[in-house]
Amino acid sequence: MSSAVSRARMVRLRDGLSALAFLAPFLVFYLLFLVYPFGLGIWISFHDWELVGSFREWIGLWNYEDMFADPQFWRAVRNTLTFAAMTVPVMVGLALLLALGLNRQTRIHGALRAIFFTSNVLSVTVVTLIWIMVLSPDRGLIAQLFRSLGLEPIAFLASTTWAMPAIVATTVWWGIGFPMILFLAGLQQIPGELYEAARLDNASPWRRFTRITLPALRRTFVLVAILQVIGQLQIFGQVLIMTGGGPSQSTRSLVQTIYETGFADWQLGYASAMSLFLFVVMFVASMAQLYIARQED
Amino acid sequence: MEKRAIRPFSGDTVTLVLMIALAAMWILPTIWVISLSLRPNMDLMRSTAGLLPIPFTLQNYIDIVSVSMTPRWLLNSAIVAIGTTVITLIVASLAGYAFARIAFPFKRTLFVFILCGLMIPEQTIIIPLHAMITDWGMHNTHAALIAPxxxxxxxxxxxxQFFRAIPLELEEAARLDNASRLTVFRRIMLPLSIPALTTLGIYTFLQAWNDFFWPLVSATNSNMYTVTVGLSSLQGNFAQTEGLGFIMASAVFASLPVVIVYVIFQKYIVRGIAMTTGK
Structure with missing residues (x-):
C-alpha cells in the first residue's frame, strides 16, 4: 500500500522534473526577453531615465502627468486613430470583396489570389521604397498618369491633405492579403447545400449574399476588424520612412513618437510611459477579440 | 463545378474581368520597380516612364554584389532569420510537448501566464528591452536580434494545440517499452509534427526577416544592419537621381529570399494565417 503511494509520488516527481526540463529553454527566453522587459518598462516609466549615462531619478507619476498634458502626444494619438479609422474600413471592405470574387478553385483565381497576397511578404522598407517612387511628383507612376491626362502632378507626401491617404493606400496595398485569406477561409466553411437550397427557392444572387453569405461571415468579419485595429494602431515604419511624421506633424504616429522620444530625445522614462499607454489600448482591443471568440464557442 | 457557381459573385465573367483588372493595378508598381532596376542609372535621370526595361542592363545587380553592403546585410538577415526560426522551433516544440502531454503542478496557471505574453506587442517593450541590452553591452550582435x-x-x-490533437495511443505503446520522454518526443512526436513545424517555421522566418523596429534601434552599426534596416538607410540618398536603378535593384534583391520562400511554401503560409488567428 505504502509502496504504491510512494511509487505514485515517484512518478509525479519524475513527470514534474521532465516537464521542467522541457519547459526550461522557452521559459528562459520568455522571462528574460519578454516578462522582465515588460516589468522594467513599468519601473522605468516612474523615472527620469536617460538613454546614455546613469542619470535615473524616481519621479513617480510625473511622466504620466506630462504625457496627458502634452499636445504633441495627443496629436500623435489623434493621427494614429485617424489612420486606423481610414485604413481599417477600406482594408476590411476590399478584402471581403476580393475574397468573394476569388473564391473559386481554378488556376486563374489562384494566380490572382497570389498577386494580392505577395505584397504581404515584403518588408516595410521595400513596400515604402516602391510607394515613394509610385507617389513621387516628378518621376512617379501616378505623376505620369496625371501628366498624360493633362493634370498637374501632386506632391502627395508633402501635402497635409494627401500624406495620410497616401500612407493608407500604401498600407492597404501591403496588407490586403492577410484579411483576404481569412475571409476566404470563412467563405469555405459555408456549406454549399445552403446555396443549393436558396437556388431552388429562386433567390437572387444579392438575396443569397445578404441572407446566407453575410450572416455566416459575421464571426470572421469581427475577427478581421479587430486584428486590423490592433495591427494598424501600431503603425510605425510607413510614416517613419515615407514622411518622417510630416508635413507639419500631420502623420506622426504614436509608435513613432515613442521611438523619437526614446532614441532621439533620450527620454526613456517618458517613452516608457507612452509605451504603456499603447499597451493598455492594445490590451483592450485584444480582450474584445478574446471575448468575441469565447462567445462564439 | 456547378456547386461553386451557385455561390454569389464568384462565378460570373464580369467579376472575373474586374478582378483581373484590379490585380493588374495591384501588381503594376512591382513590375515598374523591377523594370527600373534593370535600366541604366543615367537613362533613369532622363525619364522613369515606361514599363519595359529598355535600355536593358544588369549593371545595378552587378554593383550590388560587387561594391555595396547589401550582401553583408542579406547575410545578417539570413543569420538572424534562420537562427530565430531554428531556436523557436526547438524551444516551442519542447514546451508545447510538456503542456500537451505531461502532468505537472500549476500547469494551467503557467499556460495562462505564457498566453498573456501574446498580449504584449513588440512596440510596447522596445524601450526597456533596449535599456536592458545596453546594460548588458549586447547591441550590434546577432544574439540581441534573435533572442527577443x-x-x-x-x-x-x-x-x-498540435500535440494535443495527436492520439495518445501512439505514445503509450512506446512508453510501455520504457522509452524516456525525450525519446518519445524525438522518435514519435517530432516526425508527426513536420507539417506544424513547417508552418510555424515559415511564419517565424518571414516575421524575423521583415522585422524593422528592433533591428533599427539595436543594430546601429552598418556592418550589423539587417537588409530591412539597411534598405531604409539607403533611402536617405533617395533625392539623388544617380542611384535610382541601384536602389530599386537593392529592394528587388533584398526581397528575393522572402518571395522564394513564399512561392515554395505558399500552402503553409495560408495555413499558418488560419492557425495563428485561431480559425
Missing part, C-alpha cells in the same frame, strides 16, 4: 523574437509565445501555443 524567440521569447514570443505564439509558437508554444501552436505546438501545444
Amino acid at each position: 523574437r524567440v521569447a514570443m509565445p505564439v509558437g508554444v501555443f501552436l505546438m501545444t
Whole structure:
C-alpha cells in the first residue's frame, strides 16, 4: 500500500522534473526577453531615465502627468486613430470583396489570389521604397498618369491633405492579403447545400449574399476588424520612412513618437510611459477579440 | 463545378474581368520597380516612364554584389532569420510537448501566464528591452536580434494545440517499452509534427526577416544592419537621381529570399494565417 503511494509520488516527481526540463529553454527566453522587459518598462516609466549615462531619478507619476498634458502626444494619438479609422474600413471592405470574387478553385483565381497576397511578404522598407517612387511628383507612376491626362502632378507626401491617404493606400496595398485569406477561409466553411437550397427557392444572387453569405461571415468579419485595429494602431515604419511624421506633424504616429522620444530625445522614462499607454489600448482591443471568440464557442 | 457557381459573385465573367483588372493595378508598381532596376542609372535621370526595361542592363545587380553592403546585410538577415526560426522551433516544440502531454503542478496557471505574453506587442517593450541590452553591452550582435523574437509565445501555443490533437495511443505503446520522454518526443512526436513545424517555421522566418523596429534601434552599426534596416538607410540618398536603378535593384534583391520562400511554401503560409488567428 505504502509502496504504491510512494511509487505514485515517484512518478509525479519524475513527470514534474521532465516537464521542467522541457519547459526550461522557452521559459528562459520568455522571462528574460519578454516578462522582465515588460516589468522594467513599468519601473522605468516612474523615472527620469536617460538613454546614455546613469542619470535615473524616481519621479513617480510625473511622466504620466506630462504625457496627458502634452499636445504633441495627443496629436500623435489623434493621427494614429485617424489612420486606423481610414485604413481599417477600406482594408476590411476590399478584402471581403476580393475574397468573394476569388473564391473559386481554378488556376486563374489562384494566380490572382497570389498577386494580392505577395505584397504581404515584403518588408516595410521595400513596400515604402516602391510607394515613394509610385507617389513621387516628378518621376512617379501616378505623376505620369496625371501628366498624360493633362493634370498637374501632386506632391502627395508633402501635402497635409494627401500624406495620410497616401500612407493608407500604401498600407492597404501591403496588407490586403492577410484579411483576404481569412475571409476566404470563412467563405469555405459555408456549406454549399445552403446555396443549393436558396437556388431552388429562386433567390437572387444579392438575396443569397445578404441572407446566407453575410450572416455566416459575421464571426470572421469581427475577427478581421479587430486584428486590423490592433495591427494598424501600431503603425510605425510607413510614416517613419515615407514622411518622417510630416508635413507639419500631420502623420506622426504614436509608435513613432515613442521611438523619437526614446532614441532621439533620450527620454526613456517618458517613452516608457507612452509605451504603456499603447499597451493598455492594445490590451483592450485584444480582450474584445478574446471575448468575441469565447462567445462564439 | 456547378456547386461553386451557385455561390454569389464568384462565378460570373464580369467579376472575373474586374478582378483581373484590379490585380493588374495591384501588381503594376512591382513590375515598374523591377523594370527600373534593370535600366541604366543615367537613362533613369532622363525619364522613369515606361514599363519595359529598355535600355536593358544588369549593371545595378552587378554593383550590388560587387561594391555595396547589401550582401553583408542579406547575410545578417539570413543569420538572424534562420537562427530565430531554428531556436523557436526547438524551444516551442519542447514546451508545447510538456503542456500537451505531461502532468505537472500549476500547469494551467503557467499556460495562462505564457498566453498573456501574446498580449504584449513588440512596440510596447522596445524601450526597456533596449535599456536592458545596453546594460548588458549586447547591441550590434546577432544574439540581441534573435533572442527577443524567440521569447514570443505564439509558437508554444501552436505546438501545444498540435500535440494535443495527436492520439495518445501512439505514445503509450512506446512508453510501455520504457522509452524516456525525450525519446518519445524525438522518435514519435517530432516526425508527426513536420507539417506544424513547417508552418510555424515559415511564419517565424518571414516575421524575423521583415522585422524593422528592433533591428533599427539595436543594430546601429552598418556592418550589423539587417537588409530591412539597411534598405531604409539607403533611402536617405533617395533625392539623388544617380542611384535610382541601384536602389530599386537593392529592394528587388533584398526581397528575393522572402518571395522564394513564399512561392515554395505558399500552402503553409495560408495555413499558418488560419492557425495563428485561431480559425
